[in-house]
Amino acid sequence: MTEFLQLVIYGVVLGSILTLGAIGVSLIYGILRFAHFAHGDIMTMGAYFAFALVVGLGFPIWASAPFAVVGGALLAIAIDQTVYRRLRRVQPIILLISSFGIAIALRSVVQLIWGPHNQVYASGIQMPYRLGDLVIKPDHVWIVLGAVVLVTALHLFLTRTKMGKAMRAMSDNMDLALVSGIPSERVIMVTWAVGGGLAAVAGVFLGMDTRLHPVMGWSLLLPVFAAAILGGIGRPYGAIAGGMVIGLSMELSTMVINPTYKPAVAFALMVLMLVVRPQGLFKGNA
Amino acid sequence: MTLLAIEGLTGGYGGADILHGVDLRVEPGEMVVIIGPNGAGKSTLMKAAFGLVKIREGAVLFERRDITPLRPDQIVRQGISYVPQENNVFPSLSVEENLEMGAFIRTDDIRPQLERIYNFFPRLGERRDQIAGSMSGGERQMLAMGRALMLDPKLLLLDEPTAGLSPLFIDQTFERIRKINEAGIGILMVEQNAKQALAVCDRGYVLTMGRNRIDDTGANLLANKDVAEMFLGG
Numbered sequence: 001m002t003e004f005l006q007l008v009i010y011g012v013v014l015g016s017i018l019t020l021g022a023i024g025v026s027l028i029y030g031i032l033r034f035a036h037f038a039h040g041d042i043m044t045m046g047a048y049f050a051f052a053l054v055v056g057l058g059f060p061i062w063a064s065a066p067f068a069v070v071g072g073a074l075l076a077i078a079i080d081q082t083v084y085r086r087l088r089r090v091q092p093i094i095l096l097i098s099s100f101g102i103a104i105a106l107r108s109v110v111q112l113i114w115g116p117h118n119q120v121y122a123s124g125i126q127m128p129y130r131l132g133d134l135v136i137k138p139d140h141v142w143i144v145l146g147a148v149v150l151v152t153a154l155h156l157f158l159t160r161t162k163m164g165k166a167m168r169a170m171s172d173n174m175d176l177a178l179v180s181g182i183p184s185e186r187v188i189m190v191t192w193a194v195g196g197g198l199a200a201v202a203g204v205f206l207g208m209d210t211r212l213h214p215v216m217g218w219s220l221l222l223p224v225f226a227a228a229i230l231g232g233i234g235r236p237y238g239a240i241a242g243g244m245v246i247g248l249s250m251e252l253s254t255m256v257i258n259p260t261y262k263p264a265v266a267f268a269l270m271v272l273m274l275v276v277r278p279q280g281l282f283k284g285n286a
Numbered sequence: 287m288t289l290l291a292i293e294g295l296t297g298g299y300g301g302a303d304i305l306h307g308v309d310l311r312v313e314p315g316e317m318v319v320i321i322g323p324n325g326a327g328k329s330t331l332m333k334a335a336f337g338l339v340k341i342r343e344g345a346v347l348f349e350r351r352d353i354t355p356l357r358p359d360q361i362v363r364q365g366i367s368y369v370p371q372e373n374n375v376f377p378s379l380s381v382e383e384n385l386e387m388g389a390f391i392r393t394d395d396i397r398p399q400l401e402r403i404y405n406f407f408p409r410l411g412e413r414r415d416q417i418a419g420s421m422s423g424g425e426r427q428m429l430a431m432g433r434a435l436m437l438d439p440k441l442l443l444l445d446e447p448t449a450g451l452s453p454l455f456i457d458q459t460f461e462r463i464r465k466i467n468e469a470g471i472g473i474l475m476v477e478q479n480a481k482q483a484l485a486v487c488d489r490g491y492v493l494t495m496g497r498n499r500i501d502d503t504g505a506n507l508l509a510n511k512d513v514a515e516m517f518l519g520g
Contacts, residue, residue, distance in 0.1 A: 173377070
């Protein structure tokens with residue numbers, strides 16, 4: 001029982017990270033209609049932006065995170081304006097392949113600047129909280145709380161602001177948004193800012209939970225996509241449920257199979273979902 | 287001053303031309319109907335006025351300004367609103383959010399305009415928090431028109447507003463359109479229910495094979511033997 005509950009805690013932590021990544025993937029798919037393969041590497045970039053501040057300027061990690069968010073948002077906008085914007089009217093597969101190229105380029109930049117080795121925000125031992133037999137690291141609390149705050153903020157943005165509503169409208173019906181006079185390029189820019197910013201936090205949280213490495217985000221891309229698809233791609237709210245389901249499944253699976261196969265669990269769930277219910281748990285936009 | 291003038295328009299969607307030198311005009315406050323057989327280019331003609339068609343020759347003038355090269359989001363700012371035939375609401379947004387999206391480019395307070403729309407379509411007022419995708423076809427059509435009216439346009443383009451509606455809703459919709467028109471808003475619409483449309487409109491155009499065939503007042507077209515044989519079921 002203790003093992004189960006302990007894994008649930010790990011699952012919620014992983015689920016929070018996956019959710020933040022999957023929301024961006026889902027929003028971008030909803031509006032630009034392509035699977036953004038560089039999303040994992042934007043997560044990596046976000047993690048290293050924070051790392052630069054922690055190591056270079058001695059910032060505590062919580063103070064670096066907001067800068068990483070801004071960095072991730074600006075990076076995503078810059079990539080869109082220089083690369084994807086030229087490809088707005090081509091087939092989605094071409095955008096997908098180009099995002100694959102961006103992913104490799106970002107990873108190489110990280111390796112060039114920070115090297116190919118594992119790195120950590122803070123070395124030394126963190127004293128965990130103990131709840132009976134359960135062990136909870138302070139970082140885990142921050143990660144889950146951070147995700148809850150950000151998801152709540154996103155919800156308010158999507159339902160209370162004109163720009164948030166316009167994002168949902170464009171995802172619903174691009175042609176009608178156009179004839180209503182909604183400025184699509186501005187909405188696309190905000191979508192990248194939100195998606196890139198959330199990806200950057202996800203990267204920082206992943207770095208806090210484990211360690212920093214140039215392929216940290218890339219290796220999480222599959223579970224992130226699994227979460228987005230499970231929730232019904234194009235539906236940011238579905239991504240939250242999808243992230244939690246995938247995170248919990250991956251961690252709980254280690255009770256019965258070797259932890260090495262965790263990504264395989266995400267992959268299996270994604271394939272199963274595509275076969276059984278391709279529209280997602282909730283009706284998606286695919 | 288003529289509200290909308292389409293002059294010698296030739297064009298299509300990038301392949302073969304669908305329109306071959308069409309002329310059409312709408313005067314301020316006028317209600318004009320385009321009728322014709324399937325594939326005549328009626329919807330294409332309407333879309334051409336809204337920058338949704340590749341125009342090879344001819345021009346679209348709105349209040350004497352040439353709007354031919356403008357994009358739809360620029361044309362909307364000139365005072366023309368367009369209601370597509372299908373997929374004309376944002377299904378996952380509420381009624382009120384749909385209307386707000388119609389007014390996206392307005393920077394002033396839209397509450398008074400919202401209230402005017404709710405007064406005009408009481409059904410929408412009762413259901414302002416309902417998700418648009420869960421409404422009936424007739425209600426969606428009202429919402430689509432409401433969305434288009436949020437900008438207080440001078441000209442409203444309606445693409446088959448009664449398509450797929452029950453007879454009761456068809457009558458109601460024509461009644462609504464007539465009231466919108468009485469408020470001084472010019473209307474250009476494509477209609478399959480030619481008889482009813484001609485009965486309420488000021489003037490009508492008969493389009494066949496991408497060309498003007500006949501244009502006259504609604505009443506004269508209704509009385510025209512050729513038109514009757516072609517479109518009004520004898």
